[in-house]
Amino acid sequence: MSRHDMSPSPGLASWLEASIEEADFPEQGRLPGGHFRCLGHGMLALEPDRPGPAARAGVLSVGVHGNETAPMELLAALLARLAAGELVLGAPVLLLLGNPEATHQGVRYVGTNLNRLFRRELDEQGMEPDRARELMAAVDAFFTRHETLPRLHYDLHTAIRDSRYPRFVVSPYTERTAVTAEQWRWLAAAGIQAVLHQHRHSWTFSHYSKHYHGAQAFTLELGRALPFGHNDLAPLAPMGVLLAALLEGREPPAAAPERMAFFRVAHELMRESAAFRLAFPDDTPNFTAFPPGTLLAEDGQAGETRVGEAPLAVVFPNAGVEIGARAALLVHPEPPPSG
Ligand SMILES: O=C(O)CCC(=O)N[C@@H](CCC(=O)O)C(=O)O
Numbered sequence: 395m396s397r398h399d400m401s402p403s404p405g406l407a408s409w410l411e412a413s414i415e416e417a418d419f420p421e422q423g424r425l426p427g428g429h430f431r432c433l434g435h436g437m438l439a440l441e442p443d444r445p446g447p448a449a450r451a452g453v454l455s456v457g458v459h460g461n462e463t464a465p466m467e468l469l470a471a472l473l474a475r476l477a478a479g480e481l482v483l484g485a486p487v488l489l490l491l492g493n494p495e496a497t498h499q500g501v502r503y504v505g506t507n508l509n510r511l512f513r514r515e516l517d518e519q520g521m522e523p524d525r526a527r528e529l530m531a532a533v534d535a536f537f538t539r540h541e542t543l544p545r546l547h548y549d550l551h552t553a554i555r556d557s558r559y560p561r562f563v564v565s566p567y568t569e570r571t572a573v574t575a576e577q578w579r580w581l582a583a584a585g586i587q588a589v590l591h592q593h594r595h596s597w598t599f600s601h602y603s604k605h606y607h608g609a610q611a612f613t614l615e616l617g618r619a620l621p622f623g624h625n626d627l628a629p630l631a632p633m634g635v636l637l638a639a640l641l642e643g644r645e646p647p648a649a650a651p652e653r654m655a656f657f658r659v660a661h662e663l664m665r666e667s668a669a670f671r672l673a674f675p676d677d678t679p680n681f682t683a684f685p686p687g688t689l690l691a692e693d694g695q696a697g698e699t700r701v702g703e704a705p706l707a708v709v710f711p712n713a714g715v716e717i718g719a720r721a722a723l724l725v726h727p728e729p730p731p732s733g
């Protein structure tokens with residue numbers, strides 16, 4: 395199956411496919427409960443006639459990595475329900491297809507990893523840096539337009555490899571914004587199995603909204619990256635319920651955060667040289683734990699990385715990243731947040 399099979403539904407539901415194919419799409423139009431406005435390539439604002447009782451100003455982004463298709467299929471299904479009147483818009487929502495060119499080509503990125511470029515001082519040139527500037531400007535304008543509402547950004551991804559927790563979130567680091575307790579309850583009810591707290595600024599898209607706009611913001615990893623038509627959306631049904639509630643401006647279902655496992659990054663393993671190699675198999679699942687003393691990586695002059703005195707688990711290992719980029723996160727468990 396190809397990307398052409400993604401969304402057979404007409405109208406609003408075809409926005410994602412039109413964005414990927416650079417096909418014509420109306421500048422604006424009505425939808426149940428409000429209207430939509432096309433703000434640029436892969437950027438669609440949904441504006442309600444009347445915000446619902448629990449409305450947030452929500453940003454939903456997909457395809458920041460072009461080949462992570464399950465979130466796109468999930469969003470396409472929600473748009474089809476909205477277009478059909480099964481959902482009624484009750485909150486302003488900004489929908490973003492992160493890297494349409496990479497999605498069109500079926501690759502993670504074309505020139506460089508878009509999800510490392512979301513900082514205000516960005517001065518790199520090229521397709522992804524230009525796209526990062528467009529996306530940051532769209533988010534800035536959206537949150538300014540809806541400044542009376544609480545801010546939220548879910549950046550939806552899928553991971554390269556299997557995971558001991560197939561659905562998990564990365565909670566970006568910033569000293570400026572704390573995660574609200576309700577977020578943990580919503581994410582737990584939405585089938586998220588683990589939370590990974592970043593330990594320092596990461597300049598990802600979710601970090602951008604949290605750091606610069608004080609939004610409740612997460613990177614959501616929703617299973618494995620597979621081609622269009624190969625995703626099993628059944629495990630994402632509870633996430634669909636959360637996103638539908640956000641679109642309708644309703645309070646989402648809640649569950650006890652303790653059902654999720656919590657981790658914190660202890661160390662970021664950077665690739666320093668062409669000689670970098672991981673000392674464990676490429677297909678090692680995320681959150682696999684290694685005992686003290688285990689050799690994790692070798693990197694030419696930079697030497698070896700071994701587990702210290704406490705066990706560490708590995709997340710996002712990737713020996714093939716650009717030199718200077720993150721090759722893995724080394725993480726340890728921690729207790730759930732109290733309250
Ligand atoms: O599976 C992998 O190795 C990478 C998955 C991925 O793209 N993860 C995001 C996480 C972003 C964050 O740290 O918030 C990324 O690396 O951009």
Ligand SMILES: [Zn+2]
Nearest residue numbers: 459462551552
């Ligand atoms: Zn991703």
